[in-house]
Amino acid sequence: MKVLIVTYYWPPAGGPGVQRWLKFVKYLRDFNVEPIVFTAENPTYPITDVSLENEVPEGIEIVKCPIIEPNRILSKIKKENTQKSLGFLNPNPTLVDKALMYIRANYFIPDARKFWIRPSVKALKKYLSENKVDVVITTGPPYSVHLIGLKLKQQLKLKWIADFRDPWTSVDYFHLLPLTKKSLQKHYDLEEKVVKEADGVLMVSNHAKKKYEKKAKIIEVITNGFDDDGEKGKEEVVLDSKFTLTYIGMMSSERNPENLWEVLSEIAKENDEFANDFVLRFVGKVDNIISKRIKTSCIKNVEEVGYVPHHKAKQYQQQSQVLLIVVNNYPSAKEMIPGKTFEYLQAKRPVIGIGPEKGSLAEIIMEVGSGNVFSYDNKKDLKEFILNLYSQYKDGGVPNITGGIEKYHRKNLTKNLVNFIKRVS
Structure with missing residues (x-):
């Protein structure tokens, strides 16, 4: 069986967008x-990680098509108006910021990669006329990639899976x-058209599936996961x-857990020993707004490591006493x-999550029993949880979490994917 995977993100792209299909x-x-794999010939990635190219299996056929990236032009316009925030929107936008965001939102639907749709459909029609595949799979974001699949479905009547x-x-x-x-309305209409016309739809969570399950022909949840990456046998x-x-990834202005900073500051203020023992570490870019906010707190020790290759980020996960996810x-x-x-679960370290408690x-x-998730305004339970972890740290160390996680191994998830592909095809 052959499957053709249409993805914008592919090594040397870094960040989370590339991991799912690289591992599949x-x-x-x-x-x-x-x-x-069908991907862009000359993409503009916000983060690159050339080390991921080593994970691409030998002999995999990769077909590429050039892309016109409006973001390159927009970045030149904004050269003298550099956004300081890592958030999706500048918290203090100028008129130029507002104008560019309005243009992006309303003239580049579904996104700025829309100009890749037509040349990709043309290139893929030619490829598919010369090479037989059983299923085409599109993965987004960017959601323009799904419109490539939609047009191929309409014109070639092939089997198509849309992975969200x-x-x-x-x-x-x-x-x-x-x-x-x-x-x-155009976004809603395009989304519904993709979900209805795809022969199969993949989602990464049950809550996300609920939105689409009444419209899709076949829909299934296959989460993201973790991989060994050749780590067996290491020290x-x-x-x-x-x-x-430790927090891994980009800490943007929209991902600002204010309750956590307040709780950590309170504990540090009340307990000098905690203040000296505690280190807040960011592995990835941190928004200036958040950096400045933390500096006004009683948190004494803050490390901003910056972006590191994926294998190095996993090392930080494994050596940290506690991991943070927001x-x-x-x-x-x-x-x-x-x-x-x-990958946090794979590291077997306790996890503090900030997000919806249900x-x-x-x-x-x-x-898995790896930790707890606290709502954005829950300070009481969050403080109690951190103090309990700190007590364990002082009393011999915070233990590893040993819950069963094997079903989230990338190989097991790929087996689920293959079963789904067979159902569709």
Whole structure:
């Protein structure tokens, strides 16, 4: 069986967007499925990680098509108006910021990669006329990729699976877009068309699935996961000597857990020993707004490591005393399970989550018993949880979490994917 995977994010792209299908491709051959990857020839990635190129299986066919990136032009216009915030929207926008965001929201639907749709459909029609595949799979965001699949489905009557790494109109930044009513409706219409016309739809959480399940022909949840990455046989991890709380990934202005900073500041103010023992570590970019906010607190020890290659980020996860994960506070936050969640579980360190207490993230964390998730305004329980972890740290060390996580291994998830592909095809 052959499957053609259409994805914008592919090594050397870094960040979470590339991991899901890089790992599926790694294991598909184990289940007698041959993957072919179709991706952009000259993309503009916000983060690159060339080390991920080493994970692409040898001999995989990769087909590329040039892309026109409006973001390159927009970035030149904004050169003298550099955004200081890492958030989706500048908290102090100039007229230029507002104008560019309005243009982006209403003239680049579904997103700025829309100009990749037509050339990709043309290139893929030619490829598919010369090469037989059983199923085409599109993965988004960007959601323009799904429109490539939609047009191929309409014109070639092939089998097509749409994989939503994030749900379209309930992704965390969607409600921040300055959309007109007409543009908003266009997003809803395109989303519904993709879900209805795809032969199969994949989601990454049960809460996200609920939105689409009545419209899709076949729909299934296959979460993200973790991989060994050749780690077996490596030296035993040595935990940090300090009481470290580590956050992996971009800490943007919309992902600002104010209750956590307040609780940590309170504990540090009340307990000098905690203040000296505690280290707040960020592995990835941190918004200036958050950096400045933390500096006004009583948190004495803060490390901003910056972006590191994926394998290095996993080392930080494994050596940290406690791990932090945050879901943006937005209307559909219950649907979100950040991709890093499963590598956190693999690290077997306790997890503090900030997000909906009855959301998809909380369900995973509680199922494995790796920690707890606290709502954005829950300071009381969060403080008690941190103090309990600190007490364990002082009394011999915070123990590893040993809950069963094997079903989230990338190979097991790929087996589920292959079963789904067979159902569709």
